[in-house]
Amino acid sequence: MKRSVQTLVAVTVLAVGVAGCSGVPDTEDDVIGIVTEVTGDLTRIESFVVLDANGDSHKFAPAEGMTVMGAPPSHLRDHVVSGEPVRVVHHEGSNGELIANDVLHARD
Amino acid sequence: MRRALLVMACLALIASACSSTSDGDPLIGIRASSDPAVGDDRLLFAVHEVDGTRRGTPDEVVTIVASPLDSPDVEFAAEATFTWIVPDAMGLYLVNVPFDRPGTWEIDFAISTGEPTDPFLVDIQEKPRSTAIGEVAPLVETPTIPGTPLEDLTTDHDPLTSMYEVSLDTALSNGRRTVVIFATPAFCTSAACGPMLEQTKTMAVRYPDVDFLHVEVYGGFNDPGFAPDPDHLVPAVIAFGLPSEPWVFVIDEHGIVTGRFDGVLGVGEVEALLDM
Numbered sequence: 001m002k003r004s005v006q007t008l009v010a011v012t013v014l015a016v017g018v019a020g021c022s023g024v025p026d027t028e029d030d031v032i033g034i035v036t037e038v039t040g041d042l043t044r045i046e047s048f049v050v051l052d053a054n055g056d057s058h059k060f061a062p063a064e065g066m067t068v069m070g071a072p073p074s075h076l077r078d079h080v081v082s083g084e085p086v087r088v089v090h091h092e093g094s095n096g097e098l099i100a101n102d103v104l105h106a107r108d
Numbered sequence: 109m110r111r112a113l114l115v116m117a118c119l120a121l122i123a124s125a126c127s128s129t130s131d132g133d134p135l136i137g138i139r140a141s142s143d144p145a146v147g148d149d150r151l152l153f154a155v156h157e158v159d160g161t162r163r164g165t166p167d168e169v170v171t172i173v174a175s176p177l178d179s180p181d182v183e184f185a186a187e188a189t190f191t192w193i194v195p196d197a198m199g200l201y202l203v204n205v206p207f208d209r210p211g212t213w214e215i216d217f218a219i220s221t222g223e224p225t226d227p228f229l230v231d232i233q234e235k236p237r238s239t240a241i242g243e244v245a246p247l248v249e250t251p252t253i254p255g256t257p258l259e260d261l262t263t264d265h266d267p268l269t270s271m272y273e274v275s276l277d278t279a280l281s282n283g284r285r286t287v288v289i290f291a292t293p294a295f296c297t298s299a300a301c302g303p304m305l306e307q308t309k310t311m312a313v314r315y316p317d318v319d320f321l322h323v324e325v326y327g328g329f330n331d332p333g334f335a336p337d338p339d340h341l342v343p344a345v346i347a348f349g350l351p352s353e354p355w356v357f358v359i360d361e362h363g364i365v366t367g368r369f370d371g372v373l374g375v376g377e378v379e380a381l382l383d384m
Contacts, residue, residue, distance in 0.1 A: 034160040036138045041237065041351040042325070043338035055133070055158040071295045072336045077352045078296055081371045082142045083154055083162035083198060 031058050032087045032106050035079040045073035050088055060090055060100040063095075068103040076103065133158040135226040137217055140200055140210045142352035142370050145236035146210055152202050152371055153188075153228070155219065164199050166190045169220040174205050177212040177229070181230075191374040193303060199382055202374055210234040238349040241368060245286075246347035247277040250323055260330055263294030263306060269310045271322040274346055279319040280363045287311065287378065290345055291354035292325040295336045304354045305375050315382050325353045358382070 033052035040046040050058050068075040068086070079086055085106035093099045141152040155163040155170065164170070170188045175181075189199035207213060209232070216227040239245060251261060253272050261272045279286045289308045296302075305322065312320035326340040334340065348357070358367035358381045367381045 032140075034156065034162075038142075042341060042345065042353065051136075051156075051158075051160060052161045074352060075296060077142055077371075080154070081137060081152070081200065082161075083156065084195065085160055 020021070026093050028057075028089055028101065030089045033058070034083055034085050035076050038074075038076045038080060042072075042074045045076060048073075048076050050086065053054060058088070058098060060088055060098045061093070063099050063101050065099050066102060069105060072105050112154065131350060132224075134226040135163060135219060136226050137215060137229060139215075139230050143233075143236045143238050144207070144230055145233040145240070146207050147236075147240070148204055148206050149232070150202060150369065151205050151215070151230065152200050153215070153217075155217075162198050163219075164190055164201060166183050167220075170201050171218050172203055172205075173216045174207070174230075174242050175214050175216070176209055177214050179209075180214070180230040182208075189374060191372060200372055202372075203254070204349055206371055209230045236349075237351045238355065239357065239365055240365075241365050243365050245280050245288075245357065245363050245365050246344070247280055247363070248344040248347045250276040250342070250344055252320070260329070262324055263329060264293055264322065268312055268320075271309070271312060271320050274321065275318055276323065279321055280359060282319070283361050285318045285361050285382065286321065286359040287315075287356065287382070288323060288359070289349070289354060290323050290325055290350055290355045292329075292336070294329065295326065295353065304356065304371075304373055308356060308378075311378060311382070318382060325350075362370045 031050055031052055035048055035049040036051045037049040037058065038045060039048070045062050047059055047061050048058065052058065062073050066073055087104045087106050087108060088100050089102040089104065090098050090100045110345050125217070136156050136158060138154045138156060140154050141150060144151060158164060168190070170190070170361045172186055172188055184205055186203050186205065188203040190199055190201055192199040194199070211232060213230050213231055213232055214227050219225060234268045252275050253261065253269065258267060258269065258272060276288060287308065289305055291305045293302060293305060308320060308322070323344050324342060325345050327342045328334055328340055329336070352370060356369045356373060357365055357380065358378055360366050367378065369377060
C-alpha cells in the first residue's frame with residue numbers, strides 16, 4: 001500500500017512537471033475591440049493595446065510568429081488608423097502578461 | 109413611513125448610479141500618427157465612443173489644446189481638420205502642432221456636439237525615426253522596369269506603370285521634384301491602406317512634371333515561402349527609417365524632404381506642396 005502511494009505521488013509529480021514544461025498554453029481566450037496603441041516598428045512590435053466594448057483596455061505582447069490576418073504584426077497600426085475592430089486570441093504568460101497568439105477580424 | 113421613504117430614496121439613488129449609458133461616457137481620442145516628434149508635427153487622431161464606435165464627420169468640429177504634461181501652463185490651441193478615409197463612413201482628425209519639447213504631452217479636445225471628452229497622451233520624441241522635413245532624402249537604388257518584371261515590383265492590382273520606371277536615387281538627383289509612396293497593398297488589408305496609393309496615382313497623372321514613385325515595403329513577395337517579415341524589408345524602407353506603412357514623402361528638386369505623411373492623406377495636403 002505504502003509503495004502504491006509513493007508511485008501515485010511520483011506519477012502525479014511527473015505529470016504536473018510535464019504539463020508545466022510543455023510550452024502549450026493551458027487555455028486560450030479572446031478579446032474583441034479596437035486597437036488603441038502599438039509600440040514598435042516595422043521590424044518588431046513590442047506590445048499593443050485593445051479597448052473592448054466595456055471600455056476596458058488589454059495590453060498584449062505578440063507571440064513568436066503572431067500574424068494579423070496573415071499580415072505582419074506591424075499591420076496593427078493600420079487598424080489604429082481605420083478603427084476596424086479585431087479579435088485577439090491570447091493566453092496568459094507565466095508572469096500574468098497577456099500574449100497574443102493570433103489577431104483576426106472581429107467577425108471571424 | 110419615513111423609513112420606507114428613506115429606503116426608496118436610497119434605492120432610487122443606487123438605480124440611477126447603475127443605469128448610466130454610453131451616452132454619458134466621454135469620447136476618447138486615439139493617436140493614429142506613428143512618428144510624433146519635436147517640431148511642427150502632423151498629429152493624426154481618431155475620436156471614438158468608449159464602446160469602440162468610430163466618430164467624426166466634417167460637421168463634428170474638433171478643437172484641441174496641447175500641453176506638455178509637466179508644464180500645463182504651456183498651451184497650443186488649434187482646430188483639427190477632418191479627413192475621410194472611407195468617404196461618408198470613417199475618417200480621422202489631423203492637426204499640425206508645434207511641439208517645442210520632447211516628453212509626454214496631453215491633448216485635450218472638444219467636439220462641437222458638446223459631448224464630454226477625455227484627453228489623451230502623446231509621447232513626443234526628440235527626433236523622428238523616419239527622414240524628417242528639411243533633411244536630405246536617402247539616395248537608394250530601387251528596382252525598375254524593364255529590368256524587373258512589373259509584377260515583381262508591386263502588389264498593386266492596378267499599377268500605374270510610370271511609378272516603376274525610375275529608380276529612387278535617379279529621381280532624387282535628376283533636378284525634378286519627387287513624390288514617393290511606401291505602401292504594400294497586398295499586405296495591408298484594412299480600409300486605411302488602399303486610398304493613399306490611389307490618391308497618389310491620381311496626383312501622378314495631374315502633375316507630369318513631378319516624378320511619382322511607388323516602393324513596395326517588402327521585397328521578394330512572389331518568391332516561394334515568402335513572408336512579410338523584417339528580413340524582407342526593402343533597403344529604401346530601412347534607409348528612410350519607416351516605423352510603419354504607408355508613408356508618402358514629398359521631395360524638392362534638390363533632394364530635400366518638404367513633406368511627410370503617414371497613414372492617411374488629407375484633401376489637398378500634397379497638392380499644396382506641389383502647387384507652391
